[in-house]
Each structure stands twice: as C-alpha cells, then as structure tokens.
Amino acid sequence: MKLQRKSGAIWVLAVLLFCSAAxxxxxxxxxxxxxxxxxxxxxTLFRELNLFYVDEIDPGDLVKKSMDxxxxxxxxxxxxxxxxxxxxxxxxxxxxxxxxGSLISKHKNEVIIAEPYEGFPAYKAGLxxxxxxLEINGTSxxxxxxxxxxNLLKGHPNVPLTIKIRRPGVDKLMEKKLVREKIQLKxxxxxxxxxxxxxxxILNQFTDKAAGEIKDALKDLKTQNAKSIVLDxxxxxxxxxxxxxxxxxxxxxxxxxxxSTKGKVSQWDKSYLASxxxxxxxxxxxxxxxxxxxxxxxxxxxxxxxxxxxxxxxxRTFGKGLVQTTRNLTYNAKLKVTTAKYYIPSGRCIQALDxxxxxxxxxxGKIADSLLTEYHTKNGRSVYxxxxxxxxxxxxxxxxxxxxxxxxxxxxVFDYATLYANSHDQIASSKEFKITxxxxxxxxxxxxxxxxxxxxxSTEILEALKESAKEEKYYDISSEEFxxxxxxxxxxxxxxxxxxxxxxxxxxxxxxxxxxxxxxGGIEYSLKEDKTLLKAIxxxxxxxxxxxxxxxxxGLHAINKx
Numbered sequence: 001m002k003l004q005r006k007s008g009a010i011w012v013l014a015v016l017l018f019c020s021a022a023x024x025x026x027x028x029x030x031x032x033x034x035x036x037x038x039x040x041x042x043x044t045l046f047r048e049l050n051l052f053y054v055d056e057i058d059p060g061d062l063v064k065k066s067m068d069x070x071x072x073x074x075x076x077x078x079x080x081x082x083x084x085x086x087x088x089x090x091x092x093x094x095x096x097x098x099x100x101g102s103l104i105s106k107h108k109n110e111v112i113i114a115e116p117y118e119g120f121p122a123y124k125a126g127l128x129x130x131x132x133x134l135e136i137n138g139t140s141x142x143x144x145x146x147x148x149x150x151n152l153l154k155g156h157p158n159v160p161l162t163i164k165i166r167r168p169g170v171d172k173l174m175e176k177k178l179v180r181e182k183i184q185l186k187x188x189x190x191x192x193x194x195x196x197x198x199x200x201x202i203l204n205q206f207t208d209k210a211a212g213e214i215k216d217a218l219k220d221l222k223t224q225n226a227k228s229i230v231l232d233x234x235x236x237x238x239x240x241x242x243x244x245x246x247x248x249x250x251x252x253x254x255x256x257x258x259x260s261t262k263g264k265v266s267q268w269d270k271s272y273l274a275s276x277x278x279x280x281x282x283x284x285x286x287x288x289x290x291x292x293x294x295x296x297x298x299x300x301x302x303x304x305x306x307x308x309x310x311x312x313x314x315x316r317t318f319g320k321g322l323v324q325t326t327r328n329l330t331y332n333a334k335l336k337v338t339t340a341k342y343y344i345p346s347g348r349c350i351q352a353l354d355x356x357x358x359x360x361x362x363x364x365g366k367i368a369d370s371l372l373t374e375y376h377t378k379n380g381r382s383v384y385x386x387x388x389x390x391x392x393x394x395x396x397x398x399x400x401x402x403x404x405x406x407x408x409x410x411x412x413v414f415d416y417a418t419l420y421a422n423s424h425d426q427i428a429s430s431k432e433f434k435i436t437x438x439x440x441x442x443x444x445x446x447x448x449x450x451x452x453x454x455x456x457x458s459t460e461i462l463e464a465l466k467e468s469a470k471e472e473k474y475y476d477i478s479s480e481e482f483x484x485x486x487x488x489x490x491x492x493x494x495x496x497x498x499x500x501x502x503x504x505x506x507x508x509x510x511x512x513x514x515x516x517x518x519x520x521g522g523i524e525y526s527l528k529e530d531k532t533l534l535k536a537i538x539x540x541x542x543x544x545x546x547x548x549x550x551x552x553x554x555g556l557h558a559i560n561k562x
C-alpha cells in the first residue's frame with residue numbers, strides 16, 4: 001500500500017513537472033514569437049517609411065533615435081553606444097584618450113579653450129584658457145560644434161597639429177604647433193596635508209586606475225605624518241564597481257563583505273568580499289559626499305558607513321543603486337544595460353528612484369517614505385534604504401545669489417579672468433591670492449560695459465503670484481505690498497554687486513588662480529574656506545567626537561535617536 005502511494009506521488013510529481021516545463025516552454029515560445037513579430041513589424045514599418053516618406057530621411061539617425069527612446073523608457077543608464085562613441089566610452093572607464101589635453105567649450109558661437117591640463121600638449125604649446133580656436137591643421141572650425149572640434153583634436157597619438165587661435169586682448173592671431181599625445185587623466189587630481197595630522201585625497205572618478213592612485217596617495221601622505229584621512233567624493237558620479245570594492249578593501253579586513261549584486265539572471269548574483277590585504281584598518285576616515293556623489297561613490301561611502309569604518313559628512317547622496325553591464329553588439333557597438341541592483345553591507349539598496357513604477361505622465365517618482373526599510377550598521381546604528389546615503393553629519397547647502405550664477409553662466413567671470421591673465425605675468429600663490437577692492441572695482445566697470453542684464457527666480461514667482469491675485473480679485477487690496485516686495489526683489493546690478501561682493505570676489509579669484517596654477521591651484525584655493533572639509537578636520541582631530549559618531553552616541557544615525 002505504501003509502495004502504491006509512493007508510486008502515485010511520484011507520478012503526480014512527474015505530471016506537475018511535465019506541465020510546468022510545458023507551460024514554461026509555451027511561455028518562452030510565446031515570448032519569442034512576440035519579439036519576432038514586433039521586430040518584423042518594425043522592419044516593415046521602417047522599410048515603408050524609408051520608401052514613401054515625403055522628404056529624405058537619414059536611416060541611421062532615425063534608427064538611433066528610436067533605440068535611444070526605447071532604452072530611455074527603462075532607465076537613464078541603459079544606453080546604446082555606437083562605434084562612433086566608443087572612444088568617449090573608453091575615456092569614462094579608463095580616463096585615457098589621445099588628444100591635446102584640454103577642455104573646450106562653446107562661447108559666443110565660437111569654440112574656446114576652457115581649461116588646459118598641466119603637463120599635456122596644449123599646456124606645453126602655450127594654449128591658454130579663453131583662446132578662441134580658428135583653424136586646426138588648416139581646417140576652419142567656424143560654426144562647428146564642440147563635438148566636431150573635439151574629433152579634430154582627438155585621434156592617433158604622435159600626430160603633429162597646427163592650431164590657429166585668437167587670444168582676447170592680443171591684436172595678432174597666433175599659431176601653436178603641438179603633437180597629439182596619449183592623455184591619461186588622473187582619478188586623483190589632488191592630495192595633500194590639510195593640517196599637521198590630516199591628509200586629504202580628492203577622487204573625481206572611478207576609472208580602472210582609481211584604487212591604485214588612492215593607495216599611492218595614502219602611502220605618500222603617511223610619510224608626511226598623516227594620522228587620519230579625508231576622502232572627498234563630492235561630485236563624483238561613479239564608475240567601475242571593482243575599483244569601489246578595492247578602495248573600501250584598503251580600509252577593511254580581508255574577508256569583509258563590501259557589496260552584493262542581485263538581478264534578473266540569478267547566476268550573475270554575487271557577493272563581493274575584501275580579497276586583498278588592507279592598507280590600514282585603524283586610521284580614522286572622513287568621507288565627504290554631496291548630491292553629485294553617485295553609484296560607486298555611494299558604494300564606498302555606504303560600505304564604510306555600514307561597517308562603521310568612517311564618518312560620512314556633507315549632504316545626502318544621489319541614490320543610484322543600479323549596476324550596469326556592457327554587452328557587445330554587432331558592428332563594434334555596445335549596449336550598456338542595467339542588470340542588477342547593489343546592496344551594501346547592512347543589506348540596504350540605496351536606489352532613490354523607482355523606474356519600474358512610473359507615474360501616469362511617464363515621470364519617475366521617488367520611493368515612498370512608507371516603503372523605506374530600516375537596517376543597521378555593524379555597531380547597531382539605524383540606516384535606511386531607498387534614498388541615497390544620508391551622512392552622519394549634515395552640512396548646510398551653500399547657495400549662490402542669482403547675480404553670481406548669471407555671471408558664471410554668461411561667461412563674464414571667465415572673460416574677465418582671461419583678460420586679467422593675458423595682462424598680468426604672475427600672481428601670488430594659490431593659497432594667498434585674493435581680489436583687492438581696486439580689482440573688484442575694475443571688474444564692476446567691466447560688467448557694466450557688457451550691458452549685462454539678469455533675471456531672478458524670485459521676480460518670476462512674484463509675477464505669477466500677482467497674476468493669480470488678479471484672477472482671484474485680491475490684487476486691489478494688496479497692490480502696495482506687491483509693489484514693495486517687487487522693489488526689493490527686482491534685480492538691481494549696482495546694489496547686488498555691492499551686496500554679493502564677497503561671493504563674487506571668491507568666484508573671480510578662483511577662476512584667475514586656475515589660469516596660473518591650473519587644476520591643482522584651483523583645488524588648493526577652493527579648500528581654504530571649505531566648510532565641509534573644515535568640519536571633517538575638526539571631527540578627525542577630536543577622537544572623542546569621532547568615536548561617539550561611530551558608536552551611535554551622536555550624529556544623524558545615533559542609536560535610539562528620536
């Protein structure tokens with residue numbers, strides 16, 4: 001009897017397995033049919049469009065747009081990379097390309113040198129920020145886009161280039177001869193001591209050499225008596241996952257879990273452990289972050305926070321918890337596709353936007369607070385998923401005036417710095433240079449000569465409110481208040497140049513310093529009054545405060561904090 005029951009159970013199981021396999025096979029075949037059918041419809045649609053559309057169309061451009069639109073409906077990180085853009089893709093992952101070593105920009109319908117990198121061909125040839133590009137090897141760049149000009153400057157290394165330029169403030173046109181070189185941009189553009197015992201490292205991208213550069217910087221800073229480290233990830237958009245893992249591994253014990261990934265293809269799910277001997281597991285660390293810190297930056301800051309290995313200071317990070325994998329396509333193209341979500345040591349995923357559940361208008365909403373889950377760091381501090389990395393110490397955001405923003409946006413600070421640099425051979429050191437009252441008066445006169453005008457968001461909002469008041473018939477009883485407020489909010493150049501003198505002087509000084517001391521000098525100047533960095537130094541030099549944050553006594557993630 002038992003044998004019969006057992007035999008019957010086996011037959012039932014076999015039938016269920018057969019039905020499941022058949023259903024799965026049917027579902028798979030049905031899905032494949034849907035794909036085949038839609039591809040066939042797309043092909044016939046495109047063929048008819050190409051044959052009969054009233055005007056000539058560019059088939060390649062049209063297909064590219066359709067693919068971009070399809071992929072953008074999923075998330076902004078899943079993208080098609082045609083062969084023509086492979087070099088730009090390599091630059092993002094390796095920081096390497098062949099060119100002249102300079103940023104270029106569009107200004108007044110002309111392409112200009114925006115910032116030459118110290119030590120590279122543009123710098124060696126004497127090209128300066130503000131130089132207007134006229135010809136490259138005899139080819140006029142008039143009316144060309146920055147992409148077109150960039151393609152003329154990039155190419156095979158060891159190729160001579162002759163660049164004709166016009167330099168503001170100089171009467172004669174100039175020709176600069178240089179040789180295109182292999183350019184390797186540093187992931188760590190700057191490191192140094194910011195106090196007697198605190199070392200500082202800025203990491204601006206996670207290329208394939210990022211971890212090595214961080215380790216080299218740490219070694220050098222140790223020889224300079226660094227007893228603690230500030231790792232600056234502000235504005236770092238991320239990059240290679242393996243580099244984030246290696247950087248965390250520098251500070252945590254071998255075998256410690258740093259991050260795990262989970263996606264649709266379960267065979268690809270993986271837990272990444274610290275596999276190398278660490279550099280230093282005891283040295284105090286402060287990690288600086290802001291809204292521009294994303295992806296790999298969040299793995300590093302989040303893992304160090306979850307493991308209570310370092311204090312995170314600044315502003316809430318971007319919230320990108322998605323992992324992309326690059327797949328090869330035909331004709332040397334690539335697909336960068338989101339394949340997984342990553343989870344840092346506490347178990348949380350910090351993805352802020354839910355692309356799988358869009359609003360009716362197609363927009364993407366943030367994950368609701370009610371859906372956030374509480375997790376805990378190694379020491380028991382409360383942390384949450386779904387919204388980026390919340391720092392242990394939050395800093396106030398620095399907001400620039402509308403005047404300062406418009407002066408930058410309209411290149412007026414840039415243009416004045418160009419004229420200044422072209423008429424002054426040298427300035428004080430990057431740490432000592434400042435704008436004198438006399439120089440600020442000259443800048444003010446320059447701005448007025450440009451017939452500069454600007455608007456403010458406040459006046460636009462006030463105008464909209466005034467219209468609403470008129471429609472609702474409240475304006476007559478409040479017109480005096482509206483007029484008084486308008487008088488205070490309406491931009492007034494004379495008044496605002498005096499009122500915002502300090503911040504404008506600071507922006508101008510920073511731009512001028514970069515003309516003489518390049519990227520390094522610009523960073524050194526900006527660190528002088530960096531409130532977030534100063535707070536990090538304060539915490540690192542106060543052992544009691546540092547420990548109290550990590551053990552949950554104080555800070556935004558304090559244990560039992562209400």
